[in-house]
Amino acid sequence: MSISEQHTVLNPILETLRQKGNSSFAKQGLPTSKNESFKYTKFRELNLDNFVFAKQEHKCCCNEHKLGFDAYEIVFCNGKLCHNHCSGLDKIEVLPLIDAIKDKTSQKYLNKSFDMDNFPFAALNNAYLEQGLFIRVAKDYVSDKPLALVYHLVANEKYFCNIHNVVVLENNAQLDLVEYYYHAGDIKAEYFNNVVNEFFISKNATLNHYKVQNDAFKAFHIALNVANVKQNGRYDSFCLQKGALLARNETVVKLLEEKAQTEVNGAYVINGWATADTSTYIEHLHSETYSNQLVKGVVGDYAKGVFQGKIYIAPDTAKINGYQLHKALLLSDDAVVNVKPELEIFADDVKCSHGSTCGEIDKEQMFYLRSRGISEQNAKQILITAFINELFNKISNPNIISWLKSF
Template sequence: MATMTTTYSTRGADPATAPAFLAPLDHLRSGLPGAALSWVRDLREQGRERFAAVGLPTVRNESWRYTNLRDLGKLTFQPAVTADSDACFDVLPTVRPEGHGPRLVFVDGRFRAELSSTEGLPAGVELLSLATALTDHGDLVGDHIGRLAAADDRPLVALNSAYLADGPVLRIPRGVALAQPIELVFVSVGAEGRATSFHPRTLIVAEAGSRAVVVEHHVGCGTGTTLANHVAEIFVGEGATLHHYKAQREGGAAFHLSHTAATVAKDGCYDNFILTLGGRLSRNEVVSTLAGTDARTHVSGGYMVRGNQHADTTTLIDHAQPNGTSREVYKGVIDDTARAVFQGKIIVRPQAQKTDGHQLNRALLLSDTAEIDAKPELEIHADDVKCSHGCTAGELDDNALFYLRARGIDQETARGLLIGAFLAEAMEEIAEEPIREAFHSLVAGWLEEKR
């Protein structure tokens, strides 16, 4: 019988970093949920094999050219293996004033049932943890996990697959419209003197004609170092609409790495907005594939960083079928010695005629030492399209600042008003007004801390 051997290119990666991340797996494998399922074992082993061969990406990898994980590779992380960590919050974050409604809470990547609720969900909607799904509902996730987030050219997806254990699972049945948002809360607990890692996997399936709003909160407590390596796979069915909003405000010692892969069927719409405020180093990568005709996607966000923070936003919108529409609007505010990265790419396939794609990134530099690296790209293989992109960076308008000061407004208040006005265009991309207001409050809080 012939034997097939798989080899992996290590160009743009550092295999020497792999053993430190994979060593704990030997003690965890038998205790991970879903160990009885062959496809789960295969997915974990493929992820382990892939990451062992390549390790962490380096700046030699074009996609990681502006984000260096060297400091991450120097640390030794202990994986979070239980759900016993203290949540550290008297009141968990929410966009609902009353605080009630469907919500899943994960502490250090593990589900906390006592902090979660499925109240108010229509019949047929499934909202549960991946650990439970792997144990009791393998058929719910088996057809979807690993289909969109491929580990072949993404080492951190491979690492996530190797540790596949828990995360949120949401399925909205055909034709069901959820009346209230579903909240997913991820709490990172930083223990002093110990670096902790966790690798949640999110699965969302919005079946044909359904509609839902999902809000993610990523928060941190404690002063220890944490690594949250998130992967999300999102399936938007024919004529379905999914609004997916995320606020990331983890602690100053947190590494937050996220890869979201979405596919949108005919007449479907995937709407993504990410607000980045926290973390020592963060990278939010979003890949949205318009796989059906007349599909739409909005991939937008805001990033506000200061001190020595590093925030990377990397997007890919793939127009694979005709009559697709995409819109990207990102605004960033960078202060002190912080650094931001924006890499946005739109691909229009040869068959994707009548594509309408728009991309915009603008950055506001508040200090002479702040930095933005921007790389907008259009790759067009069709001839009947309408595509545009714009990318600018600048400082606060001195004339506008003087105008406000001349009317009795103090320096910091005037700066805050101008920064808020600058971010307003991106925030308007949030279609749901209550969530838009909640995110505006987070921005106001960031500005208040600056004063």
């Protein structure tokens, strides 16, 4: 993998960003278990030298709707932007990131929500910065349908898909953002999605972020989502992790002003030798902020689920609610779940809780269903589906619920 294989039209701003990313990643390297935030997720099998960028001239045939519901759709193929059905929208500005960074506005946001020296994969992402979007929803605009980013993988080569999106919601704006990662080529394709999403949610704005990661079973998928939420703003997310050999969905939410709120929910349903890591860091940086997390996992075969959830409550704040709950079902004796909940509370007037449960499918429930004639396999499936479906109660868009249920 080398920079020279990339987009040739470079500009000085991009060049500077890449150099910074490059030196930061060189300093950090791939994380090991000594890195506390990667304690349970091993990167032994990730060899960066194996990956290449897809050629720009790749003929893409994926201009078809994959979602099954009406949305403004943008398609990436093998990590390259290939169809932007949103270029002419009036109230939602959608620009390729590489074009947007020429402009001062986007520079106000890009990489401003995290310190890449603490996020090795975000540093790597910057070292190869090119693909991704700058999306801005105009003040007071409530989008009539979801904006969907479809990441399509078709080829069988070891592609490196390096995406960086910046999404800005101006005051009072509302958007449902869908991310869908899937593969349509060889099921053994070994590619690497490395994604950074930065969300800037202004006063009274709401972003609902739905993600489905259904990558090929030998793929790697690392995503960092950072949301900055201002007064009375809201970032709600739901992430379903199903595929990949190693998947990590990390969500950092900074509740910056009063009445900023977030719900960070998710599910992982994995088997084989897969690892699915859900890491969250909710920062209550102001009084009267609210967060809630519910993450559920279903782990079969030799798979491993990881949940690391941290809630931070800054000093001199008050009237804060922060809740976190993780529940996992283990379907085999060799399935593993590692859980690390953390609360860092530096204030008094705070309601916080965390909990985690881990168990097998309830034997009494299995007996009950089977005693009515339901096969063992169906009974198991009914109970797993019910376990996951609880998560959909909080989603208001019925199209998105049925889409999520289809996996």
